[in-house]
Amino acid sequence: MTKPFKVESPFATLTIGNDLRLSSEGFNAVEGVRTFGDLRAVLRDRPEPRLPRDTVLYRMYRLFTRPSEARLFKARDLRHDITIMAPLCLGSEPNKTLGHYHPLTPEGLSYPEVYNILHGRARYLLQKEEAGEITDFISVEAREGDALIIPPNYGHVTVNVGEEPLVMANLVSDRFMSAYEGYVRMGGAAYYLLKDGELVANGRYGTVPKPRHALPNFKVSKDLYSDFLSCPGCFAYLNHPLRLGGLGKL
Numbered sequence: 001m002t003k004p005f006k007v008e009s010p011f012a013t014l015t016i017g018n019d020l021r022l023s024s025e026g027f028n029a030v031e032g033v034r035t036f037g038d039l040r041a042v043l044r045d046r047p048e049p050r051l052p053r054d055t056v057l058y059r060m061y062r063l064f065t066r067p068s069e070a071r072l073f074k075a076r077d078l079r080h081d082i083t084i085m086a087p088l089c090l091g092s093e094p095n096k097t098l099g100h101y102h103p104l105t106p107e108g109l110s111y112p113e114v115y116n117i118l119h120g121r122a123r124y125l126l127q128k129e130e131a132g133e134i135t136d137f138i139s140v141e142a143r144e145g146d147a148l149i150i151p152p153n154y155g156h157v158t159v160n161v162g163e164e165p166l167v168m169a170n171l172v173s174d175r176f177m178s179a180y181e182g183y184v185r186m187g188g189a190a191y192y193l194l195k196d197g198e199l200v201a202n203g204r205y206g207t208v209p210k211p212r213h214a215l216p217n218f219k220v221s222k223d224l225y226s227d228f229l230s231c232p233g234c235f236a237y238l239n240h241p242l243r244l245g246g247l248g249k250l
């Protein structure tokens with residue numbers, strides 16, 4: 001259980017209740033949840049940490065929009081989501097997402113995604129896979145107000161490195177399903193981030209490049225929701241990654 005709190009963002013007041021449930025007057029969403037049982041395959045610790053399987057690690061609110069504005073996102077094949085992650089530890093690791101890759105667009109690059117931290121602190125762990133090899137691994141520290149474009153062809157894991165629930169928004173194409181198998185098969189990302197901040201290699205990957213650190217590579221004007229409504233065409237690169245140009249470099 002977490003203490004209820006509010007996040008004031010230009011586009012909405014978000015109320016986070018007990019058990020990380022989100023509500024915001026006038027907004028609809030499709031709720032999903034990940035529990036400790038869902039993440040067992042991607043944890044570093046063996047034997048696994050002792051936590052009840054139904055412990056809520058994070059909640060996802062997909063298509064988080066006002067009903068009257070939903071069609072504007074739909075018209076661009078984009079989705080606005082909110083994720084809330086508990087400030088928990090999974091043994092030696094802070095709470096994290098399962099990890100996934102995005103499929104390729106017809107342009108031959110995978111779909112990018114943009115994140116904006118609304119509350120808390122995160123570390124994004126990005127890895128590029130080419131022909132079965134990890135050819136790049138990037139760690140990005142981000143805090144409230146920061147924004148990050150996940151560049152094409154990078155899988156990603158988000159870690160809640162703060163003492164409080166992490167609340168983040170994302171804007172992403174609605175044309176694909178995320179692919180989790182790569183992370184599940186390999187027991188997580190190529191490196192595990194530990195509670196003390198150390199990155200430890202995941203032995204199942206064999207040789208991987210040393211992690212490099214990068215700064216958040218994007219700026220929001222207000223927040224993703226408001227910025228999209230002000231300029232829907234400005235996010236066309238989420239379905240057409242060649243239009244990113246220099247954006248999204250890390």
Ligand SMILES: [Fe+2]
Nearest residue numbers: 100102113178
């Ligand atoms: Fe993603």
